[in-house]
Amino acid sequence: MKILVPVKRVIDYNVKPRVKADGSGVDLTNVKMSMNPFDEIAVEEAIRIKDAGKADEIIAVSVGPAKAQETLRTALAMGADRAILVETDAEVEPLAVAKILKAIADEEQPGLILLGKQAIDDDSNQTGQMLAALMGRPQGTFANTVELDGDSVMVKREIDGGLETVKLAMPAIVTTDLRLNEPRYASLPNIMKAKKKPLDTKSPADFGVDITPRLTTSNVSEPPVRQAGEKVADVDALVAKMKALGIA
Amino acid sequence: MKTLVWVEHDNNAVKDATLAAVTAAGKLGEVHLLVAGANCAAVAEEAAKIAGVGKVHLADNPAYEHALAENVAPLVADLMGHHDAFVCPATTTGKNIAPRVAALLDVMQISDILSVEGDKTFTRPIYAGNAIATVTSSDAKLVITVRGTAFEKAETTGGSGTVEAVSGPADAGLSSFVSSEIAKSERPELTSAKVIVSGGRALKDADTFQEYIIPLADKLGAGVGASRAAVDAGYVPNDYQVGQTGKIVAPEVYIAIGISGAIQHLAGMKDSKTIIAINKDEDAPIFQVADIGLVGDLFKIVPELTEKL
Numbered sequence A: 001m002k003i004l005v006p007v008k009r010v011i012d013y014n015v016k017p018r019v020k021a022d023g024s025g026v027d028l029t030n031v032k033m034s035m036n037p038f039d040e041i042a043v044e045e046a047i048r049i050k051d052a053g054k055a056d057e058i059i060a061v062s063v064g065p066a067k068a069q070e071t072l073r074t075a076l077a078m079g080a081d082r083a084i085l086v087e088t089d090a091e092v093e094p095l096a097v098a099k100i101l102k103a104i105a106d107e108e109q110p111g112l113i114l115l116g117k118q119a120i121d122d123d124s125n126q127t128g129q130m131l132a133a134l135m136g137r138p139q140g141t142f143a144n145t146v147e148l149d150g151d152s153v154m155v156k157r158e159i160d161g162g163l164e165t166v167k168l169a170m171p172a173i174v175t176t177d178l179r180l181n182e183p184r185y186a187s188l189p190n191i192m193k194a195k196k197k198p199l200d201t202k203s204p205a206d207f208g209v210d211i212t213p214r215l216t217t218s219n220v221s222e223p224p225v226r227q228a229g230e231k232v233a234d235v236d237a238l239v240a241k242m243k244a245l246g247i248a
Numbered sequence B: 001m002k003t004l005v006w007v008e009h010d011n012n013a014v015k016d017a018t019l020a021a022v023t024a025a026g027k028l029g030e031v032h033l034l035v036a037g038a039n040c041a042a043v044a045e046e047a048a049k050i051a052g053v054g055k056v057h058l059a060d061n062p063a064y065e066h067a068l069a070e071n072v073a074p075l076v077a078d079l080m081g082h083h084d085a086f087v088c089p090a091t092t093t094g095k096n097i098a099p100r101v102a103a104l105l106d107v108m109q110i111s112d113i114l115s116v117e118g119d120k121t122f123t124r125p126i127y128a129g130n131a132i133a134t135v136t137s138s139d140a141k142l143v144i145t146v147r148g149t150a151f152e153k154a155e156t157t158g159g160s161g162t163v164e165a166v167s168g169p170a171d172a173g174l175s176s177f178v179s180s181e182i183a184k185s186e187r188p189e190l191t192s193a194k195v196i197v198s199g200g201r202a203l204k205d206a207d208t209f210q211e212y213i214i215p216l217a218d219k220l221g222a223g224v225g226a227s228r229a230a231v232d233a234g235y236v237p238n239d240y241q242v243g244q245t246g247k248i249v250a251p252e253v254y255i256a257i258g259i260s261g262a263i264q265h266l267a268g269m270k271d272s273k274t275i276i277a278i279n280k281d282e283d284a285p286i287f288q289v290a291d292i293g294l295v296g297d298l299f300k301i302v303p304e305l306t307e308k309l
């Protein structure tokens, strides 16, 4: 069985994003970029499934600029077997990404597709669900635990009230939540080895997918800034403040 | 414009998250509701009373009992034949279903809207709420999820909607519900609590979290939240997590105890009316957003505070 793992190159989660003064977006020049943290969890899960003897090959895919190669090399260094870069400098919306991924899935026929539940840049939380719809396959979103069981997969999901377990027929689409696993760091030897692993470059047109955006962003602004308030000296002062707020 | 709002429910009662979505939909046009579930006629009756509601579509079918996306998305897609916008609360249920509907309709979804600026124009947070984007859709139909804290809740009474039974596609046979672990609690739900007491990594372990955070929350009748670090370490269940990738809350008062204030945490609570922070590090970023701060050891402060309130 093959596992397909889409990964996205995004702003590093430790960087505080800065809005450009002209309202055209967030300034990414000279900003540290990394693999979307949820996608790292997806790569890790794929490796664990392969290590358990339940998959033969892990294919990492990224849709993005040439630099997304670095993200794919990270996936390869972690343990993916080969990579596909669908190169474009355009901003590609989740719906178009899902269409490209569907075309790749049609070619590769993976039994499982593991994606992050959301990318920490656009916070859309859509691609996995859209891919599942386009493929007519089941989806296990916000996965806390994934267990393969013959031709089905049990996914324990993190939901608002707690946890829910669903059983999905494979091929299935699973999106990762934070508690699924703790991703490994790639070791230096593995980083070296990853340089020799195959990385194919394609374009959205190769898959016949129209990536024209459906949404236009007319403005990006900073949210209202909260001002720091005051520090109180002790618990008595805090109690007095809380009484004034009417909550004590 | 005719909107179709997803009613969040547990087959017994309408959940609060629905109400903000109704308000958002009302800004677009006519509000129709969809109650999809099993033996959920009572939910439809209740939903019909929500102020401003027109028709309530009731899809009562065992296949819809657990709102499996594989089964309900085709139902919604069918109903969208005669609606212009599908509006979902941005709950885990909404986030699961709406994109599947959007893809079936070949529509690009607009996630987590904060405001309605026009027929097809909305604002939404990106980059953990560090930027707000104004986006306009060019699709024929809209699929939207609504951030609950950004819209007033519609009144639960005063409406006189009519309930109409609809049938939809049968079980898709792709997925099945196995089990759920839903904690029953007397406490207010995080997303509707007036006061929230949240604990972070500093609480050490599950027992210590219980010992220090719970009595204070009890005294205040508050909901209990946590940082990701506290959840990852198993102090509390996953659904306590407040933040960019957890729950978004905006209570009257949010009390952050032993939480540093990472941007991912702030993303989930910085719209709270008043923020109180207790932290031993006077330079902790949480103090940059806190209205009231107390620097010190929580293991001394919290018991004293609980006692004096």
Ligand SMILES: Cc1cc2nc3c(=O)[nH]c(=O)nc-3n(C[C@H](O)[C@H](O)[C@H](O)COP(=O)(O)OP(=O)(O)OC[C@H]3O[C@@H](n4cnc5c(N)ncnc54)[C@H](O)[C@@H]3O)c2cc1C
Residues within 6 Å of the ligand: A013, A037, A038, A120, B199, B200, B201, B202, B226, B227, B228, B229, B230, B241, B242, B243, B244, B245, B246, B247, B257, B258, B259, B260, B261, B262, B263, B264, B265, B268, B278, B279, B280, B281, B284, B296, B297, B298, B299
């Ligand atoms: C993809 C991704 C998504 C994330 N999503 C979320 C999210 O949704 N929500 C979230 O919260 N985080 C999220 N995070 C994690 C976030 O980056 C931080 O790691 C996390 O919020 C830190 O939790 P904390 O403040 O409890 O722990 P820490 O940062 O370790 O802070 C502990 C604080 O406790 C204080 N302290 C210690 N001892 C005491 C004492 N005795 N008395 C008083 N104060 C004390 C310390 O001074 C410190 O400020 C996410 C991270 C990633 C990468």
